[in-house]
Amino acid sequence: MRKSNIILIIFTIVLSSAFAKNTFAGEGLFNNKRFTDHTYVGPFNISNNKAKQAKSKLASDLSELQTNLEVNLIYQDIQFSLTPETIKFDIDMTLANANSGEDNPIIANVSREGLATILNQELSWIQFPEDAVDSVAAGIEKELQSGIMPRNVHITDYLGTNVIPDEVVGSSEYSIDGISPALSKAIHALNQTVIGPFETFSLMELLTGPEVGPLSDEEMTLLSSILYSAILQTNFHIDERNISSVVSPNIQPGFEAAMNQTLGLDFKFTNPNKTVFTIRAAWSSGAISLVIEGKPFYYTYEPAITNIETYEPRIIRQYSAFVHEGQVFVSQEGKHGVEAIVKRTLSVDGQVVETENVSEDFYAPVHRIEIHPLSKSDSVPNNSTTEESDTTQNFGTHTETEIETPGPEGVESDNSGSNEVSDKNGELEEEVIYDKSGLPIGK
Structure with missing residues (x-):
């Protein structure tokens, strides 16, 4: 064996021995490390504990956190859960990076493979490249640093603008x-x-x-x-x-x-x-x-009118001596009333998954008001007051109102000048109203 090779082997052995010695020394220093007051890892208090005791306590806390893990991934109008198996908490790295007397983050690792599987299952119509999955995973790991549950993670926060056009x-x-x-x-x-x-x-x-x-x-x-x-x-x-x-x-x-x-x-x-x-x-x-x-x-929203119903307007007849015989004065044209019910379906891939109510719009009918001539045979009812009779003598006119073609049940006339009212039995009673203005009703 050449001399240079012997020297290289000896140098390697010495270097390995020194590294091992320093490693054991480092572990000893870490085990002797003590966390002072107000030292937290996420929500967990490890104050006044040596590293070994802190590790034991944190292991118990993180085990409970893993059991109660609730991470919801949100994309627009859909939310789904990230399975706990895809998340692992790194206790050693968390404590190694923890600073005494400070609030420290929990270090978690999210399985890229597991995350990609979930994203492809729930959002199959979106193509997630590897770097997009890695970006979302890193975002989830950041969200988990606080250790507070549940965590709602909007995946669009960690996607590039071109991933989903x-x-x-x-x-x-x-x-x-x-x-x-x-x-x-x-x-x-x-x-x-x-x-x-x-x-x-x-x-x-x-x-x-x-x-x-x-x-x-x-x-x-x-x-x-x-x-x-x-x-x-x-x-x-x-x-x-x-x-x-x-x-x-x-x-x-x-x-x-x-x-x-x-x-x-x-x-x-x-x-x-x-x-x-x-x-x-x-x-x-x-x-x-x-x-x-x-x-x-995620869903397709399709609004539609599911029911529409029309209501016939009433014809309100009013009488005046200022309208000539054979003539009819229309003071208000009538309009149909309408009720429209709008609903909306939520569907995925053409399959309806939900139907929701949007609105029930009701437009009351506008009643048609006709003013007819007052026939000579019309007279003032016996129950009229003396003042009303005097007025009739002075002006020689009076005005009556009739309602023809009753509208739908529950629809009331908004004509404040109508002199027909309903009694307790629902029958119309006539009340005479006198035209003191000298003009036809409705003008």
Whole structure:
């Protein structure tokens, strides 16, 4: 054997011996280490313990934590659990990095292979590359440092922007030949609006801003209804939504979101997700189009009108001596009442998993008011007061009201001038009202 080889062997033996000696010495120093007051690992107190006792106590605490482990992975509108078997707590590394008298993190290791299996099972339509799985695992390990359960981990916090591309999650379109300059500015202001995580959005605040001109309530209602139809295709929470008192001729019942500046009626909604969404709106080719873009949802949301019922209006007849014989004066045209029930299905891969109620919108019918001539045979009932009779003599007229074609049960006339009232048996009684103004009722 050459001399150089002998020297190399001797050097290796000496170096190994020194490393072993230092290792034993290091272990001895660690075992003699003492943690002072206010030393915590996660929520666990290891104060005033030597390393050996601290390790024993921490092992017991972490064993209990492993038993009660609850880690929920959240992606948009779906939540699923991370199995405890994929998580291991490193006691030695935790204590080795712990500083005496401080709050220290728990060091945990998440199995990349186990995490990838769970992600592929629950979100099979998303392709998670290896670096994306590693990033999510590192994020979970960071979340576990506090040791407080349960832990809700939004996996989108730890994914790159390109892992799950944005797409259209809701859309709506309304055909219209032309729009006012103010409505054009409103659409432009709404375009590119960003809805941040957990952000609440008020359409009234946007539409009354300085960059938008004065809008009519009808224009506001039209734009908010278009937006509402798109919002129903997402998991956004509706915080405020109103309907008009009568059916709109332009908006389908069930999908109206009425706005009124005088009454302060707004349309508000909240993004409950940890991701950002963008509203894109435009008017072109005779239509207002609106889409919502963002990370796709787990569920597909499909709103639909499941039932619609119409109510016939009543015909209210009023009589006046100021209407000529053979003529009928219509002081108010009637409108049908409508009840629309909207529900929404949640489906996955075309399979419906849940149906939820969205709204039950009721528009009361508008009664038709007709004023007919007062026939000569009409006379004042015996139960009229002396004052009323004197008035009849002075003006030579009186006005009566009849109701024809009763509406649906439970719908009452809102005509305050009607002189027919229901008695306890539900039968109509007639009460004479005199026209002291000299004008037909309803004018």
